[in-house]
Amino acid sequence: MRRFLKELLPPLVLRYLRRLKHRRYGWIGNYASWEDAKRDAGSYDNEKIIEKVYGALKQVKEGKAVYERDGVLFDKIEYSWPLLSGLMYASSRTQGRLxxxxxxxxxxxxxxxxxxxxxxxxxxxxNVVEQKHFVKTGKKEFQDERLKFYDDIKRCFAIHHPTILVLSSVLQYLEKPYVLLEELLKFDFEFIVIDRTPFACQERLTVQKVPPSIYEASYPCWFFEEKQFLSAFLHRYHVVESFDGLDGKTELCAFRGMILERNND
Known part of the structure; x- marks a missing residue:
């Protein structure tokens, strides 16, 4: 029956149906508001996501697996060498402290x-700053003398004084990313490393549908326009280097990153 239907459908329709099939997951839509995107995204189970990430990362900590990303285990570490370069660059400028x-x-x-x-x-x-449910699990299962978890930036700064800010695959999932950036910049970090952030020719709000092989979820997701994005930083920081992210390119966006250093003047 399937073969018979394929023979009846014109090639143009077949190509369209194949494209729809491939877009069941990934980034869909162009929304005017966060509320609209959130409504189409539906709800997702935070507890299941935490359980997936926790289970994978625990195996890494115990030496039973090599590497975890987004709750998926790998038999080889996939380094973001530019991000690591940013960390090493920052430590070299602060006498080996990070x-x-x-x-x-x-x-x-x-x-x-x-x-x-x-x-x-x-x-x-x-020091990881995260949502409370992540912080609770992090403190219980992973915290040690070097790795700490906080649900508030000010609480972190009350104990430590971080000099480098890492923003990896996070800004695109915030309702008001530029408002958050404005708040973060008040803490006067010496260095900022941004990684795994999607950019397109113009700013766009989409819904990202995660493949079930990772976990079942969908949520609003921004594509940024690079010039507009950088304008949030360049009055206080300069770009040491920019780079392509591990997630590569899709037909809709390119994942990018950058190393920023605070201006001395």
């Missing part, structure tokens, strides 16, 4: 990804 605020850093995925290199530095603190 005090990080990893905003939206899950359960410490980026920390564990780069731990082999961080272990070579004389003074490291890695």
């Amino acid at each position: 005090h990080v605020l990893d905003f939206g850093g899950s359960l410490g995925s980026t920390y564990f990804q780069n731990k082999k290199f961080l272990d070579g530095l004389k003074d490291v603190s890695w």
Whole structure:
């Protein structure tokens, strides 16, 4: 029956149906408001996402797996070499010290990804600021003398004074990313490393549908326009280097990153 229907349909319709099939997952739509995008995205189970990430990262911590990203295990670490270069660049400018605020850093995925290199530095603190349910699990299962978890930036700064801000795959999932950036810049970080952030020829609000092989979820997601995005920083920072992100390019966007350093004047 399927073969018979294919023979009846013209090639143009077949191509359209194949495209729809491939777009069941990924980025869909162009929304005028966060509320509209959120309504189409529906709801997702935070607890299931945490359980997936926790289960994978626990195996990494216990040495049963090599690398985790987005709750998926890999048999080889997929380094973001530019991000790691940014961390090493920052530490070289501060005599081997590296005090990080990893905003939206899950359960410490980026920390564990780069731990082999961080272990070579004389003074490291890695502070993850996340939603309360992540922080609760992080404190219970992963926190140690170097890796800490907070649900508020000010609470983190009351104990530590991070000099480098890491924003990896987080800004695109915030309702008001530029408002958050304005708040973050008030803390006067010396360095900012941005990674795995989607850019397009113009700013766009979409809904990202995650493949079930990772976990079942969909949520609003921004594509940024690079010039507009950088304008939030360039009055106080300069770009040391920009780079392509691990997630590569799609027909809709390109994942990019950048290393920023605070101006001295």
